[in-house]
Amino acid sequence: MAKYPRVREQNIAVFGEAGSGKTVLVSSFYGPTQEGSYVNDLWDLVARQTGQGHRLYQNFLGMRDNATVPIQTRFDNTTYEFSVKLKAGDEPEGKKRPFDELRLAWHDYPGEWFTDDPSSLEERDRRTDTFISLLRSDVALLLVDGQKLLDYAGEEERYLKSLLGNFRQNLLRLKDDLLAENGPLVEFPRIWILALSKADLIPDWDVSTFRDLVILKASEDLERLRSAIAELIETPEALSIGEDFILLSSAKFELKPGGQDPVEIDVRQRVGLDLILPIASLLPLERRVLWEQRMAIPRKVVDSLADGADVIAAALTGAKFVNVEKLLNKFIKADKRAEFVAKALPMLAAAVAMAGPKLREINEEARAHNDYLRAMLTQFKLDLDQGVSDKVIRTQK
Template sequence: MRWYVRAMAKYPRVREQHIAVFGEGGSGKTVLVSSFFGPTQEGSYSNDLWDLVADDTGQGNRLYQNYLGMRDRARTPLTTRFAGTTYYFSVKLKGGDNAAAKKRPFDTLRLAWHDYPGEWFEESPSSEEEANRRVDTFRSLLRSDVALLLVDGQKLLDNTGEEERYLKSLLTNFRQGVLRLKDDLLGDEDRLVEFPRIWIVALSKADLFPDWDVYSFRDLVIEKATDPLDDLRSTLKDFVDTPDALSVGEDFMLLSSAKFELSAAGPEIDVTQRVGLDLILPVASMLPLERRVQWNERMEIPRKVLDTLADGAETLAEVLTGETFLDINKLVAKLPKFGPLASMAGLPALAAAAKMAGPKLREINAQAREHHDFLTATLTQFKLNLDQGVKDKLLIRSLK
């Protein structure tokens, strides 16, 4: 997740976060992003904290068109092939004219959703131009802290009783695809400092398994595909500086864009039956903050890595806890870039924000809403949603 304040102008003040989505062709990536965005554009949609807009109007119209095709005509979007796309969405906070808005550090959260073509993991490049495009597309998503690796629910169902065949093929193809990019991505660098650090294994089309919770999915993957998952983890560790600050196959998630059914009258799609998509923003914004604290507490992390890991975490913690980071920022400037003190910057305050939960979190959220502090209300709501996703057994967060 790369957060920054837009430097070209004072307004709008923007924080940006990135998420990378990987999956084979037909795994439902286009349907997912359409169902993430589409419902927020309906006339009946209501959100008292923020509005979601697509930064590119044409892109937004196409995604909403996809959603309307599912909602009104039970028609799924056309499959995209060999097209690497980044979608930019802005979460625009409400209450821009009130007193709390003038004090908040930013007004807009931008989500960059990187969709990496699944075919590029299944087939070799057909030309040097395509090979270069694959490298450039992968480089564009290196700013992501969170990556989703989709397991296609339909293919899992098609391989009932032999799920290991599909899972091994999926993970091996992905590993080999990444290995093909390794030399070009590393260049003259020994290891990459900036690289997705949290790799969530996510079941797409989870509606095909109505009796499953996320633990059912996790248990199947571990039972059937531990070795290829370990191989993928080892490969990704070879890419990164401080490889212990990397979670691969420790977090799991259920995702479904809608409920798809066949009836005597033909296909039916109930777009109101979505699973996990409301967790995308909380996962992208809150999970890196939590993981940074977890890693910081058990290992020594170089400053150059810390600066890219959940960048802007201090600002998030300030909003969540109401603490000021002026003294902490002065301390950070004096800390060494290496050594035992390098990773301690702001840790107590960050830990307080990352571990905030239960009644205290709900109290801060309620107070923020009462005082029309839309930023604090939004971030605490994201954290509440993340906790609820765990309680609802839609998400497993690594404890390491």
């Protein structure tokens, strides 16, 4: 068995009603990385299923070359699997990097299941099984459709209450099945980001405008959703809902001059999609540190919360790989949580604290030495910081 873990997989679950743009988002996430003109000096994005990759790239080319939007999928639960393959090369002085490949599983939950009742017991079971498959994710995106906000301008609460209420009801319908075997769930998405899809339709909004609208118009509905999720999980204190927001746009959609149809689609003008990999990779690590600093989290919850955080932290800081999970098990078994907080948690906190000129300096140094893993992760962190500065993303601190 290899001494170091070689592959690190992150999972992200995407929820949105039918027509909210989920297929367009994933196509625009993947498509630009396949163009002949695309250049990335650190890594390549590869679809792990060839046919799936071809379909996504075909969707993207249809938007780019023919101004056609992908056909809306109905009742399809799909997991898109990607590999972020690092360029060849190792750290100087023969040090072995903690892992060589980052994988992303993008779970797409069918939008129709928000609003339509199951037509049979078989379909109900399929919905439950699909939802269970999402539970590996630390991060979930709940899409708020920008077009719907425009349609309900001045009375946005009608749409937001319906969206959040339908999702809450969907969870309540699944509750008994989800809790039937072992009671409150240990593994469950703990970070729920509200994402404004089709953000290009409201170009004068930044992420604070979006957040303020949601809180003004639907704060009680958001709290009811949070309470419904809290009833499903163990240690509900380790849960973020209504604290993280992002703007997402797959492209800029415009009507051609002098007509209503077809639509001109500028795929070069994307918003937020370059933050998906940084969010999936680093946000769970940051949130785990925050929660462990604030509360005593039970061991079995910690084991499922941002698992692999030690590997990410080691790669990000360039420190010698230390198995934080082993330290955690050792200290908790010996009833020495305080010792864990003193000795192991700082390893994770140091990675989270990297910022500013020092972070940029580390990134440049990693690039210069062909330390592709550290360069990629520090670039992810720089991208997140830039997203905050550009008011595209707002996260809990």
